[in-house]
Amino acid sequence: MTETPVAAITGAAQGIGLRIAEVLAAAGYRLALFDLQPVAGFDGAVAFAGDVTSEDDVAGFAAAVDTAYGRVDALINNAGIAYISPAEQTPASVWRNVIEVNLTGPFLLCQAFGHRMLAQGTGSIVNIASIAGLRGVADRSAYNASKHGLIGLTRTLAVEWGGRGVRVNAVCPGWVKTPMDDASQGEGAYGDSDITDHVPMGRFAIPDDIAQAVAFLADPARSGFVNGETLSVDGGWHADGSWQSLRLGARSRPPPSIMTWRS
Numbered sequence: 001m002t003e004t005p006v007a008a009i010t011g012a013a014q015g016i017g018l019r020i021a022e023v024l025a026a027a028g029y030r031l032a033l034f035d036l037q038p039v040a041g042f043d044g045a046v047a048f049a050g051d052v053t054s055e056d057d058v059a060g061f062a063a064a065v066d067t068a069y070g071r072v073d074a075l076i077n078n079a080g081i082a083y084i085s086p087a088e089q090t091p092a093s094v095w096r097n098v099i100e101v102n103l104t105g106p107f108l109l110c111q112a113f114g115h116r117m118l119a120q121g122t123g124s125i126v127n128i129a130s131i132a133g134l135r136g137v138a139d140r141s142a143y144n145a146s147k148h149g150l151i152g153l154t155r156t157l158a159v160e161w162g163g164r165g166v167r168v169n170a171v172c173p174g175w176v177k178t179p180m181d182d183a184s185q186g187e188g189a190y191g192d193s194d195i196t197d198h199v200p201m202g203r204f205a206i207p208d209d210i211a212q213a214v215a216f217l218a219d220p221a222r223s224g225f226v227n228g229e230t231l232s233v234d235g236g237w238h239a240d241g242s243w244q245s246l247r248l249g250a251r252s253r254p255p256p257s258i259m260t261w262r263s
Contacts, residue, residue, distance in 0.1 A: 011079030015178035019207035052105030077106035087141040102146035158228030174234025200236035
C-alpha cells in the first residue's frame with residue numbers, strides 16, 4: 001500500500017470504537033469517524049454525526065470520506081445496541097430497532113464503502129459481531145439474531161468480494177468493560193462474577209483487546225489471506241464446554257513441579 005491508508009469507523013465516540021480509532025491512528029491510518037454523537041480528539045479526522053440506519057446519512061458519510069481522502073482502505077462496522085429481555089416480552093418495535101442498527105446499518109455501510117473498495121481492487125471490512133453471534137445467550141433474542149445475521153453477512157460478502165480484492169471478516173468479542181456493559185449491570189442483568197467465572201482467562205475483555213484484533217484484520221500485510229473468518233476475542237468463552245465446578249477447578253489447580261513436567 002503506497003498511500004497512507006484510510007479507515008472508516010462507526011460508533012467511534014466511546015468504548016470499543018474509540019479505542020479502535022486510537023489504535024489505528026497510532027498505526028498510521030487517516031481516520032473517518034461516524035457516530036450519533038460528536039467524535040472529538042482526533043486532529044485532521046473526518047468526523048460525521050449520523051445514524052447508521054439512515055441511507056442518506058451513510059451516503060453522506062461515504063461522500064465526506066471521498067472528498068477528504070479519495071479512497072478508503074478499511075471499514076470497521078462497530079456501532080451497535082443491546083436489549084435485554086425475555087423473548088416473549090420483547091416488543092416488535094424494539095426487535096426491529098436492534099436489527100436495523102446491528103445488521104441493516106452494517107449492510108448499508110458495507111454496500112456504500114464496498115463500491116469504493118471494489119473500484120480500487122483492495123480493502124478490508126471488519127464487522128464487530130459478538131460471541132452472541134456464535135452461541136445462544138438467554139434474554140437477548142434481538143441482539144443474538146442481529147449478530148448471527150452479521151456473521152452471515154460477513155461470510156457472504158467474503159465469498160462475493162474476496163476474489164475482487166476486498167476481504168471481509170468479523171471480530172466476536174466476549175463481554176467487554178464499556179459503557180454498554182455498565183448500563184446492563186446497572187439494570188441488574190448480571191454481575192462481574194457471572195462473566196469472570198465463565199471465562200477461562202478469568203477477566204472481562206478490555207477495548208484494547210478488540211482493537212488489536214481489528215488492527216490485525218485491517219492490515220493486508222498481516223492478514224492478507226484471511227477472509228470470511230470470525231475471530232473470537234473472548235478469553236476462551238466460546239471454546240469452554242465445561243460445567244462450572246470443572247471450569248473453576250481447572251483454573252485453580254497448582255502448577256506442576258519442574259520434575260513432574262520433565263518426566
